[in-house]
Amino acid sequence: xxxxxxxxxxxxxxxxxxxxxxxxxxxxxxxxxxxxxxxxxxxxxxxxxxxxxxxxxxxxxxxxxxxxxxxxxxxxxxxxxxxxxxxxxxxxxxxxxxxxxxxxxxxxxxxxxxxxxxxxxxxxxxxxxxxxxxxxxxxxxxxxxxxxxxxxxxxxxxxxxxxxxxxxxxxxxxxxxxxxxxxxxxxxxxxxxxxxxxxxxxxxxxxxxxxxxxxxxxxxxxxxxxxxxxxxxxxxxxxxxxxxxxxxxxxxxxxxxxxxxxxxxxxxxxxxxxxxxxxxxxxxxxxxxxxxxxxxxxxxxxxxxxxxxxxxxxxxxxxxxxxxxxxxxxxxxxxxxxxxxxxxxxxxxxxxxxxxxxxxxxxxxxxxxxxxxx
Numbered sequence: 001x002x003x004x005x006x007x008x009x010x011x012x013x014x015x016x017x018x019x020x021x022x023x024x025x026x027x028x029x030x031x032x033x034x035x036x037x038x039x040x041x042x043x044x045x046x047x048x049x050x051x052x053x054x055x056x057x058x059x060x061x062x063x064x065x066x067x068x069x070x071x072x073x074x075x076x077x078x079x080x081x082x083x084x085x086x087x088x089x090x091x092x093x094x095x096x097x098x099x100x101x102x103x104x105x106x107x108x109x110x111x112x113x114x115x116x117x118x119x120x121x122x123x124x125x126x127x128x129x130x131x132x133x134x135x136x137x138x139x140x141x142x143x144x145x146x147x148x149x150x151x152x153x154x155x156x157x158x159x160x161x162x163x164x165x166x167x168x169x170x171x172x173x174x175x176x177x178x179x180x181x182x183x184x185x186x187x188x189x190x191x192x193x194x195x196x197x198x199x200x201x202x203x204x205x206x207x208x209x210x211x212x213x214x215x216x217x218x219x220x221x222x223x224x225x226x227x228x229x230x231x232x233x234x235x236x237x238x239x240x241x242x243x244x245x246x247x248x249x250x251x252x253x254x255x256x257x258x259x260x261x262x263x264x265x266x267x268x269x270x271x272x273x274x275x276x277x278x279x280x281x282x283x284x285x286x287x288x289x290x291x292x293x294x295x296x297x298x299x300x301x302x303x304x305x306x307x308x309x310x311x312x313x314x315x316x317x318x319x320x321x322x323x324x325x326x327x328x329x330x331x332x333x334x335x336x337x338x339x340x341x342x343x344x345x346x347x348x349x350x351x352x353x354x355x356x357x358x359x360x361x362x363x364x365x366x367x368x369x370x371x372x373x374x
Contacts, residue, residue, distance in 0.1 A: 010359055012343065013156075013366040015290055016257065016327030017129035019117050019147055020137035023083035023110035027138025037073055038135035040065055040081045041195050043089050043100055045227055048299060049335070054090070054097040064093050071231045072198035083110050087335075102136075104334035112331050114147035118154055120330065124340040127363075128153065130327075130370055132223065132257065133160035133188040145182040156370050158223060159184035163193030167201075167208045175211075179218050185370045187215060188257075190225035191232050191241075199231040204244040212249045221253035221369050228261055235261055239277045246285050253369055256289040258296065258329070262311040270307065272314045282319040288369060291315070291361060294345060295329040298336025304349040313351055321357035325366040 021027050029035040044066040050059045067075035084090040087103035087110065103110055121129060131144050144157035159178035161171045166189075178184045194203065201207045215222060226238035233240075242254065260282075266272045274282075281287045293308035301307055315324060328342040337345070347362070 010362050011127040012125065012362045013325070014121070014126050014129040014328050014330065014343075015255070015325040015366045015370075016132055016292055017117060017330045018132060018134075018137060018332065019112050019114045019143070019155075020140060021111055021143065023089075023137065025138075028140055028142065029138060035135070035138060036081060036083075037076055038193075039083065039089060040076055042134075042136045042192060043081075043102065045192055045230065046100065046102065047229075048296070049101050051098055051100050054099055060098065064098070065091065071195050073196060085109065101335065103332060106334070107331065114151055114155070117330070118151055120339045121154065124343055126343065128156060128367075129330075130156045130186075130366065131158060133158045133184075134190060134225070135160070135193060141178045141182050141184055144184065148183065156186075157182070157184045158186045158188040159220075160188050161211075162196060163189055163191065163203065164195065164197030166203070166211045172211055172214050175214060176218070179220060184220075186221045186223055186255075188223045188225070191238060192225065192227055192230065194232070202232070202241060204241040208245075209248065212245055212252065216249045216252050219251075221255055223255045223257050225257045228264065235264060236275050236277050239281055242287075243277065243281060243285070246281075246287075250286070252286070254285070254287045255325075255369060256287065259290040259292045259324075259327075260315065261296075262315065263296070266311065270310045272311060274318060279318075282323055288323050288325060288365065289315070290327040291324050291346065292327040292329055294337050294342045295333045295335075298333070303337045303341050304345040306349070308345075309350050312346070316353070316357070321353065321360050322365060324361050325369070326362050 026032045026035050044063060052058065053060050064079055065077055065081060067077065079091040079093050081091040084099060085108055086105045087101055087107040088099040089102055090097060090099040117129065133140050139160060141157065141159055144155065148155045148157055159175055161175050165171050175187065191203065224242065226235060228235040232238050260278060262272045265274060291312060293305055297305055297308055326346060328339060330339045330342060333339065333342045
């Protein structure tokens with residue numbers, strides 16, 4: 001076990017955090033309805049927290065939000081889906097009300113202000129946070145830019161597009177504006193967003209080449225959210241699409257959001273066997289990954305999430321510390337532990353690392369990837 005570390009001495013960068021206005025609003029979308037369809041699809045895809053019946057809090061297994069055979073917007077079921085209170089999204093079916101606890105229960109109106117996140121960062125000793133820009137929370141580049149102005153040097157914002165239409169001229173122009181005018185320093189791209197076009201075309205198809213060419217020209221990294229089980233395919237299938245994009249646009253840097261899903265590849269003793277596509281991308285391509293375990297394992301294990309430590313060590317042994325950056329997924333992670341504990345499980349309870357490796361994972365690697373410009 002390491003000696004407890006003073007984060008302020010390192011200038012820690014949280015590579016994965018969120019700020020957002022109340023989830024019930026349009027939040028940068030043209031309408032509340034368009035925001036809501038993204039949220040409903042996301043909660044259909046979400047598997048970390050169970051669905052529950054409100055009347056008795058019992059877990060239910062029925063996936064009532066979307067037609068499993070239709071991944072397009074037409075597959076959304078009429079269930080009065082909405083953003084609720086205290087961290088919950090909710091819906092109704094056959095006279096019963098249901099919910100999923102997607103956010104922490106202290107979040108009364110499902111919002112996270114920049115001021116609150118800065119206070120949490122100060123308390124945990126975190127210098128800077130990379131703001132991830134998912135449609136669940138809104139289209140938030142303008143919101144991020146305002147927060148970056150009010151809190152200089154505390155935030156690095158990521159741009160966002162409608163992934164299903166990213167190859168359209170309007171989305172390419174939107175990306176350019178977010179990078180050049182609003183000073184976002186990367187692109188957040190979730191393959192779940194492809195549902196708006198029914199997953200046709202795919203993001204590695206030739207139709208997307210003008211978009212990826214603009215990303216390469218802008219010199220920005222792409223932070224990828226991949227589902228591991230979607231119409232795109234398995235996690236390995238998702239990485240094969242990424243490999244195709246890298247083959248055509250080799251100068252783009254990439255970050256695997258939420259990190260590598262080591263639990264998919266671990267045996268009963270915790271030994272991880274990485275698929276060939278993972279090994280190829282993590283050793284031969286400009287690809288990095290987040291170290292972000294509490295949000296993934298918190299439903300099954302408790303702080304300090306000891307089972308994850310052996311997985312982290314295997315990642316570093318296999319691919320080197322310079323391929324990884326620490327992130328929290330705050331404030332969402334507070335479903336399972338405090339924001340401060342989402343750092344200390346790694347800094348205070350993980351095995352020994354050389355000081356240069358620790359500083360890289362906690363700060364330097366993220367700053368190198370999310371640098372301003374090519």
